[in-house]
Amino acid sequence: MNTGRGAGRGTGAGAGAGAAPTLEDVARAAGVSRATVSRVVNGVRNVDPAIQQVVQQAVAATGYVPNRAARSLVTRRSGAVALVVSGSGAGSTDGDDGQGGDDGQGGHGGRGAFAGRVFQDPFFGRVVSGVVRALRPAGVHPVLMFADADEERAQVLGYLTQGGADGALLVGTHGRDPLPGMLAAAGLPAVLFARPADGELLDHVDLHHRHGGELAARHLLARGCRRLAAIGGPAEVPASRERMAGFGAAAGRAVALAEGDFTLDGGERAMRLLLAERPDLDGVFAANDLMAQGACLVLREHGRRIPEDVAVVGFDDSSAAVASRPRLTTVRQPVEDMAAEMVRLLLHRVDTPLRPPGDGPVASLFSPELVVRDSA
């Protein structure tokens, strides 16, 4: 009966020496066939409880753990998904913060600065956290990838094609990011944290940004502000444009505008401009918290009290909102929930490929919420 191979290491004890036990070893130890062991290990029904016991003991005794590669080879599932942080240099959906291109930041070379920036973004931290948590119950793990250059995008595609991951979670894509389209074209499962570009059929989650802007405007109006200003993000980021549009519409009056770049420094610069243009302003809305924080610094520098003289509202409810003094009133984006939803959509799509004519992609829209703290 012995195949001859592997002289039967009767070790047991589970610890780390020598070759790892295989299904075959367990089967021999339990006196059953590989198929039965496999069934037990994978929790398939139709297994005699008694045999089940025996097998489980054998598994424990041999210290058996299934080989992931072998399993993947036949199931065609890797049990991993790519968590892709995308966006070429500037302008992610929301994320591109990074505290300015200061001295001493991000290593000596400046290469890979993108990765450094995005990972210091409080917004992105929330995404990762939400993704990891949602993935855990499914036993799936995230593989981190950056994609801010053509070569890297190709790498992501290749990785998925090779079966390194079953699908991709895309975050930080700006309007013109080619990656979503590439994935869609290749028929690879992917979910976006943002609205896809027109014509791209992709599952995605998104926030009702416009409504968020409205919330900010109404709050400022309600507390008596009448001379409003707003600091937007990069023009090519749709999310930012919508926030500003909502703000402008709900303000119902002239709003002084300045464009920032989602960084603290950018917020400072924009605030200086606005202050020069309209020294009597009494309410400011920034398209993200980091810029709002920058605005606060400049306002204080100019002797304005917050919120007494000027009220400030941020966006995201990132860690910057509570690190800033005063703590920021801000429009909260339920990032963790959105991330969890991305995971749900992706895992579903992995099992149920999208077949273009007939069924379309699914979208999940979330609502922002005003969080009132001290700045407004």
Next chain:
Amino acid sequence: MNTGRGAGRGTGAGAGAGAAPTLEDVARAAGVSRATVSRVVNGVRNVDPAIQQVVQQAVAATGYVPNRAARSLVTRRSGAVALVVSGSGAGSTDGDDGQGGDDGQGGHGGRGAFAGRVFQDPFFGRVVSGVVRALRPAGVHPVLMFADADEERAQVLGYLTQGGADGALLVGTHGRDPLPGMLAAAGLPAVLFARPADGELLDHVDLHHRHGGELAARHLLARGCRRLAAIGGPAEVPASRERMAGFGAAAGRAVALAEGDFTLDGGERAMRLLLAERPDLDGVFAANDLMAQGACLVLREHGRRIPEDVAVVGFDDSSAAVASRPRLTTVRQPVEDMAAEMVRLLLHRVDTPLRPPGDGPVASLFSPELVVRDSA
């Protein structure tokens, strides 16, 4: 000759329909054997240049990409490493920040708060960035894992044992984290970002923390500070203790001490205590930037000018150092370089298992550097 399977999809074009082409398909298209195709794909020598051409064309024509699982099965390499963020709840090597347990932070449930905190830690962002960059040229990808509970630690072990990753990069471990020991005991390749607990034989990288503390003290002394205070991290974090020890030794005088928890709020609390105890202090050292930032907020609140009345020095040179006003003078930790070194060590260890009696683990020690900005 045809095995019968897969009626020969002569598609070409590379795009995404149907079953993925295999070595077999390429071999048939090129009129050679699988073995030859494999050799070409893997860049092995001993291949006739002419044949090489033909095969490469066939690869391009069929859109072939190697199947990762199949390859892993035989090579016993996954091409992935686990990037494990470890530490049970409080106190990572350096990282545990998180801006205080404020309202609205980290989702609704509070579960998974650890992941949320650590990922908003500017220190950790630099680690990830460095790791990803160093991994890229090797074609290896990082799988993100958190391990702040027994179950999760077991999961990490299991993942490696199953061959999901070839080794582990451990960051954020505090002195009593059991994970490093578990990995060492199981003979799994692992590298720590920190000094291992006594008796644990593990490759690691670390900073000369004590020297960092000395740099801070000398700088304060040099600029004329004489009434010094210091804010340490959690007592169980060795790195923090060493920083404080170095500071104390180089100060050569009494230093008022307070313990923080590496968070902004913790820094604020500690600073209040110190101010009450020693209102005339003129120099403060904090064991990380976030606490230094908190200290600055409180000092200003109490009317102290920085650095004129009180000089402040932080540690890490994280993004908090430049987000703070004034910008922090701080002790820089070359995190990206250290991360790259971790990768180097791990990749080496994967190819060259540690055999206890005879050769020992390798350690790589880095030097801190003072970065002078505006706070001191």
Next chain:
DNA sequence: TTGTAGGCGTTATCAT
């Protein structure tokens, strides 16, 4: 309910 047997796509060891 359990066992048998074939195949997933690669790499690697042999001859040739």
Next chain:
DNA sequence: ATGATAACGCCTACAA
């Protein structure tokens, strides 16, 4: 230099 031919460890019809 190239081509057969075993493994690698697992899942899954299919048969019993």
